[in-house]
Amino acid sequence: MKDNFDFIKKFRELFIKSPQCGSWTRQSENCDYGDILTTSKDCYMSFNSGDCRNAYYCEDSRKLTDSTDCAFCENCQLCYECADCDTCYNSNFCQDCTNCQDINFSYDLRRCKDCFGCCTLRDKQYCIFNEQFSKNEYEKKMKMFDYSNVAGIKFIWQKLEDFKKKNPRMNIHEHDTTNCTGDYIYHSKNCHMCFDTRHSEDSGYIYQANLDQGTKDSWDCGPIPTVMDLCYDVAYVDYLFKCKHVYWASRLKDSEWCVNCIEGENLFGCVYLRNRHDGFYILNEKVGEAEYMQRTAEIKKMLYENEIYTLYDLISKDFKQEQEDKKKRLGLGEKKVRNCFICNDEFEIISAEIEFYKKYDIEWPVYCPECRSKQRYALRNERKMYKRACDKCKNTLISTFPNDSKFVVYCLRCWHENLV
Numbered sequence: 001m002k003d004n005f006d007f008i009k010k011f012r013e014l015f016i017k018s019p020q021c022g023s024w025t026r027q028s029e030n031c032d033y034g035d036i037l038t039t040s041k042d043c044y045m046s047f048n049s050g051d052c053r054n055a056y057y058c059e060d061s062r063k064l065t066d067s068t069d070c071a072f073c074e075n076c077q078l079c080y081e082c083a084d085c086d087t088c089y090n091s092n093f094c095q096d097c098t099n100c101q102d103i104n105f106s107y108d109l110r111r112c113k114d115c116f117g118c119c120t121l122r123d124k125q126y127c128i129f130n131e132q133f134s135k136n137e138y139e140k141k142m143k144m145f146d147y148s149n150v151a152g153i154k155f156i157w158q159k160l161e162d163f164k165k166k167n168p169r170m171n172i173h174e175h176d177t178t179n180c181t182g183d184y185i186y187h188s189k190n191c192h193m194c195f196d197t198r199h200s201e202d203s204g205y206i207y208q209a210n211l212d213q214g215t216k217d218s219w220d221c222g223p224i225p226t227v228m229d230l231c232y233d234v235a236y237v238d239y240l241f242k243c244k245h246v247y248w249a250s251r252l253k254d255s256e257w258c259v260n261c262i263e264g265e266n267l268f269g270c271v272y273l274r275n276r277h278d279g280f281y282i283l284n285e286k287v288g289e290a291e292y293m294q295r296t297a298e299i300k301k302m303l304y305e306n307e308i309y310t311l312y313d314l315i316s317k318d319f320k321q322e323q324e325d326k327k328k329r330l331g332l333g334e335k336k337v338r339n340c341f342i343c344n345d346e347f348e349i350i351s352a353e354i355e356f357y358k359k360y361d362i363e364w365p366v367y368c369p370e371c372r373s374k375q376r377y378a379l380r381n382e383r384k385m386y387k388r389a390c391d392k393c394k395n396t397l398i399s400t401f402p403n404d405s406k407f408v409v410y411c412l413r414c415w416h417e418n419l420v
């Protein structure tokens, strides 16, 4: 049992020693400033996005061209300061607009053209604050609005905010969903409290699964989980099957408590490994199947007894809290309404969740969904870029890891080449 307790210490050693990838931008050109971009070109300070061209300060978006300051947008061109817009052209200061052109300061428009300060319109042209004008009138009136300076923008923005309050809106941003709660959820069914999620099913507390495909039968995942089945407490991952407590990973199966692993199965407490399909691994060491089964069961029990509930806890929990937490847990039993160990807010464990935990042998959570999600977000770097050297090849790289980061940081090429 003492060996098992060492698991926490050894995992932390492995984690702190292993190189971190300085930048996750892939198959992209001239996108050095920014991170997690794929198949993009000439972007600057853009994050978590794909297929973008000339996108500056954009995040969580796809297929943007010549656009700046956009978030959660898709397929937009020549747009500025937009959020949650889809297929818009030459539009600025817009939110939740789809298939629009030459619109400004507008909210929830669809198939509209030449509109200004409008809310919740469909198939309209030449409207100002929802009032219909002729082409000539519209052009004349538009000369009155000057938003070439900060004061002008502020004035119009405030006017729009007041106007928005008068217009009813949908309770949820969704499209093609069945039996879902949350917001910004598309093409999904049976999802509980999921946000920025697409193509997901029978899942709960999924955040930012909005890249390609989302999750199935998974709880507490994201940001950036794509294509996953039967997973719990995973973040920054794709192609995972039956994994728990796994971050920064790709193509893993039946693995738990892992970081920075690519391609493998039956990994437990492993860091910076790849291509392990040949057996069972604990803390990067190969073990026999029987030993794996016995030790992982013991370690899991030990982790729970030591208040390690999430990967975040395993990496960074401060043990001074140990005694106090233990007291709090006394008498918890099968209580479905609990007080979060972190923020003390009440939260409920719903029946779909209980079913998932049972099916997949997971202890019921003691942190509320919000604190759980905050922990997953806390493990990412701030969106600040630093020029630094790759700790292996010494080439200059631009990374969200600062020079004085406690981690060893490699460029993408070295990171992959040195995976063991």
Ligand SMILES: [Zn+2]
Pocket (backbone or CB within 6 Å): 340, 341, 342, 343, 344, 345, 367, 368, 369, 370, 371, 372
């Ligand atoms: Zn909480």
Ligand SMILES: [Zn+2]
Pocket (backbone or CB within 6 Å): 390, 391, 392, 393, 394, 395, 410, 411, 412, 413, 414, 415
């Ligand atoms: Zn390098």
